[in-house]
Amino acid sequence: MMTHKALKTGGMGEWLLADTPDSAFQAWAGRAYLGLMAFMKNRLAVLGLLIIAILIIIAVLAPVIAPYDPVETNIGNRLQPLSFTHYFGTDEMGRDIFSRIVWGSRLTLYVIGLVAIIAAPVGILVGTVAGYFGGIIDTMLMRITDIFLAFPKLILALAFVSALGPGIENAIIAISITSWPPYARIARAETITIRNSDFIKAVKLQGASALRIIAGHIMPLCLPSLIIRVTLDMAGIILTAAGLGFLGLGAQPPSPEWGAMTSSGRTYIIDHWWLITMPGTAIFIVSLAFNLLGDGLREVLDPRSDN
Amino acid sequence: MKKLFLFVFALSLFVIQTTHASTPKDTLVMAFNIDEIISLDPAEIFEFASAECAANAYDRLINYNVDNVSEIYPGIAESWDISDDGLTYTFKIRKGVTFASGNKLSADDVVFSLRRVVLLDKSSAFILTQFGFTPENVKKTITKVDDYTVKIIVDQAYAPTFFLYCLTSTAGSVVDKKEVMAHEKDGDLGYGWLKTGYAGSGPYTLRTWKASEIIILDANKNYWGDAPKLKRIIIRHIVGSAGQRMLLEKGDIDMARNLTADDLKSLEKNEDIKIQKRAKGRVYYLGLNQKNKYLKIPEVRQALKYLIDYKGMEQTILSGKSTLHQAFLPKGFLGALEEIPFSLDIEKAKALLKKAGLENGFTLTMDTRSAEPVTSMALSIQSTFAKAGIKLEIITGDGKQTLTKYRARRHDIYIGDWGPDYMDPHTNADTFARNPDNSDDAKFKSLAWRNAWDIPEMTKKADAAVLERNTAKRARMYLDLQREHQRISPFVIMFQDIEVVAERANVKNFILGPSFDSNFYQYTTK
C-alpha cells in the first residue's frame, strides 16, 4: 500500500494510473500495470513464474550446470544412490540423473515451445479467417475445429503417433494437431468483436485487403488472450508429452526426456527409488508452476471466469 | 458432511480388515510376458510363450530328455524305424490315447496334423517342409499305413536325428482331426478357429486365452500319461520386472518369468523365493549388413568384435541372465563351440581400423528393439564403439518395426537374438552359415541373407554336415564351421540366454528344458 501511494504522487505511477488517459497506449499500460500489481499479490502465481524462470535458466545453462554428460554410459557406476558426486544418484546405465534432468529441461521447453509455435499460429489463422469472413467459411472451419475438439486429446495424439511412428518430433506434431482447436475458437471470438469496430471499418475504407486486415490489424489484437490461453495449456502439454514418453511413444532412449526416464525407472522402483522419483518430481514441479502461473493470470484477467 | 466421512471410514475399515489371501493349493499362478502370442494353433506357433503352452497342451510324436538332449524317447509314436536308404521313417502310434474332447487318437490324426502344417504353410512350417514336403506331395510323402502306423518319406538321406529332433518341436504336435475339421471354414483346415481354440491331448487343456492378458489351463481329465498334479495353471501378462517381483514377493503369484538381473539379485536374499536357472538356446548377436560400405571391410568387422564390453555387460546388465558365448551353436547342442576368442580390446580394434584406413572414425546406425536387455546392451555398445571413433546412432522401434527393416536388408547393424527352432545343430547352421542365393528376391532368407553375406563355400560345408550320419564326425564338422564363422562372419555373437524363473519356495518340480517348448507344468506341485 505504501508503494501504491508513493507511486501515485510520482510521475510514472501517476501516468500509469491516470483517471483520464491521454492515449490508448496509456490506457493499455495502465491496465497492464494494475494487472501486474494484482498478479504480484498472488504469491502462488509469482512462485510459478519464478520456477519457470529458473527452468529457463537451467535449460540455457545446462552445459554449465550439469556435472556429467547426460547420455554417456558408465556401466561400472550404475544405480548409485544419492551422494555429493551424484546429487540424484545414477541410473541403470550409470548416467548421472541430475545431469539428465538438467538436460531434460531443454527437451521440456523444446516440446512446449514447438507445440506453441505450431499450434498457436494455426489456431489464430483458422480463428481469424473464420471470424472475419463469417458465413460458409466460418461454418466449415468451425466444423473442422469441432471435429478435433470432439476427440479426447491424448487418444487422438496416440493414434497420430502410432501412424507417424514413435519419437519426440512426432509426439510434438501429434500434440500440436490436438492443441490448436481451442486457440481457433478464442481467436474467432475475438475477431468477431473486433471485426465491426470503427477502426477496422476505417482501414477497410482505405482499401486494405482482407489479408492485410487480418494479418496486420486483427491478429495482433488476438495475441494477448491467446498467449494466456497457451500458458494455461502448457501444463497439459507437458503431461501429455510425458505420458507419451512413458508409454514409449514419445522421446526415445537415450534422450533424457523426463517421461521416458520415468518409464525406464519403473523397472527399478523397488530397490532404486530415485530413478523414478526424480524425473517424476521434475515433471510435477514444472507443470505445477505453469498451473500456478495460469491460475494467477486467469484471476487477474477475469476473477469470475474459471475456465 | 460428517456422515459422509463416517461412511468412507467404515468402508475403509471393511476393506482393510480383508486379509491377504494366498494362491490356492491346486493352482499355479505365474506372471509372464505373453503379448507376443498371436496364435495358439500348433501349425503356426513360433513364439516362446505360445510354444510353452503348446508343449503342455499338446502331445508330440517324439520327445527328448530335457536333461540329456541326445536321448530321444517316445511320445505319441511308440516306436519308429528308419529304412536303410535313410529316406523312409515308419512310426507306430500309441494306442489308448484320447483327446480332451473324448475322441480317440489314431494314425489319421497324426497324418492330418503333419500335413496340415505343410498345407497351411505358416511361419514355422519350414521345420517340416525343409525335408521336401510340399502341399502337392504330402498325400504321397506323409501317409497312413493302418490305424496305428504312419509312414513318412523325406527327400534326402539326412542325419536321422535331424528329422527326429524336428518332430519334437511344436510343429510336430498332434491335433484332434474331428474337432478341428468340425470348425473348418472355407477350406481353412480349421485355422481360423484353432488360432484361439484348442484340440489337443496334452496334460493340460486350454480354458481361456485373452491376448496380452491371461491364459488359463486346466488339467486334462482324459490324459493318458501321469495325471498332472495341479488342477489349474494361470498365466497372467504383467509388463515389467518390478510389477512381477512385487506380486511374487507379496505371494499374489507363485512364479515370475521375466525378472531383470537386478531384481533377481535382490530376490536372492529373500528366503521365501527360490531361483531356478536353465541355459536356453537363444543367442544375442549383432548382424552387420554387408551392403554397408564400412561393414563389408573384413578389418572393420573384426575390429567391431573387439569393441564390445562382453565381460562388463555379462556382469552388470545381464548378470545371471546370459552367459558369454561367441559361436552360433549354443551350449548344449551337438558340436557347440565354447571358445571365447574376443574381448574388449580398444587398441587392437584401433589398429585394425587404421589398417582399413578408417582411423578417423565413421558413423553407423543400429536398429534396436525397445526392450530390455537389448536397449541397455545397445547403449553399452554405443559407448565402447565411440572409444575407437565409431559413432553409433541407435534407432529404436518396436519388435515389428525393427524386424521389418532387418528383413528388408535396410539396416546397418541389427542387434537381436536368435532362438533355435528345434534341437538339431542344423537349425542355427542353416540360418547363420547358409545363404544359397544372395539376391534381393531370394526365396530362402536366412540371417546370413538378411546381412547380405554371400557365402557359397560355407553353404556347401553346412549342407554336407546335415547329411553326415556319423554323429561324432558330424560334431567335428560343426566345430570347424563355427571356428571359421567366428573369424570371418558379419555376426558378432555375444551371449547365450539363460532362462531364470523366480518361484515361491513351496513350488516344486517346475521343469525347465533347454528350449521353451520343453518347459513342463505336468509334475509341478505346491
Added chain:
Amino acid sequence: MSELLIRTRPIRTLKQTVRILVMVATTFLGLLLITFLIGRIVPIDPVLAVVGDKASPQVYEKARIAMGLHLPLWKQFLIYIGNVVTGDFGTSVLTANPVIDDILRVFPATFELAGTATVIGILVGIPLGIFSAVKQGSFLDHVTRVIGLFGHSLPIFWLGLMALMLFYVRLDLLPGPGRVDFFYEGIVTPVTGILTIDSIVAGEWEIFRNAVYHLILPASLLGYYSSAYLLRMTRSFMIEQLRQEYILTARVKGVKEWKVIWGHALGNCAIPLITVIALSFGTLLEGSVLTETVFAWPGLGLYLTNSLLNADMNAVLGSTIVVGAIFLGINLFSDFLYKVMDPRAR
C-alpha cells in the same frame, strides 16, 4: 472439452434438435475421416499384415483387391463408413478377434473403473468446491485449491506407481495390479462385464469383495483427478451463484444459511454441474489409458496401449472411434439435459 460446454446452449425447438443431430453426424463423419486418413498414412502395409510376408505376388494382389485397396480413396472411405456403422472395425492382428468383440469385452472394465472414479470425484470434489466457495479466501480455501492444482499437475502414471509402491508394497493395505486376485480370474462368467456386478449375480461374494478391494486404489487415483476438476468448476459456479441477488434476498428473509447454500445456490448449479460431471467422465476414459497401464487393468486403455505398441492399427483406430463416439454421446447427453431439466430452457 470445456469449449464444447460453453457452446452448448439450451435447445428450444425441434428445429434446433435436428440441427444438433446434424452437427453430431458431421462431427462423427469427420472423426471417421481422420481415423481413415491415419490408417492410410501408417507405414505398415495392411495387406502384408493379413497375408504374411511369404505370400506370392498373386496372393498378395488378390488380398489387396479383396480389401478394396485398389479402389479410389473416396470409394474406400465410403466402404469404411459402411463398415464402421455396422460395427465392423476389422480384425485385430494381436488377438485374432474382430476388433468390435475385443472392445465390447474390455470396455466394461474401463467403465467400471471410470464410473467408480467419477463417483469418488463427485463425493470429494463437489463438497470441497462448495466449501471453498463459501469460505472464499480462507486458509482452507487456499489449501483446497492447491490440492486441486496438484491434481492438474501430477503425472498420473507416476502417481499411480508411487501409490502402488506405498499402499501395496510397503504398507500392505491394498492389493496390487489387476482387477481381482489372479486366481479368481476366469471363474465368474461375464454377464455385464462389470466384475463387481457379475460376481454378485454369480453369488461369488469373495470375488465381489476382492474386486472392490482391487478397485479402491486405481479408482481413487482417477477420482482424485476428477475431483480436482469438479472442485474447481463447483467453486466457480457457486461463487457466481452466491453473488446473485436472490441469495441476498433469501438471507435477508432469514432463510437458514445451510439451506441457502445447499438448497438455493447448489440447486441452481445442478444442471451445469451434471454437464461437467458427464464431461469429466469422458476425460477419465482418457486418463484410464495411463492408469490401466500402471495397474495392469484389462480395459480399453490397456487394449489401446498394447495395440499401439504392436502396431495393430485396426484395434488402435477402432478404440479411437469408440472413445470419440462416447465423447460425442456425452456432449449430446449434456445438451439434452439442458432441454429436459432446465426450466429456463423450455
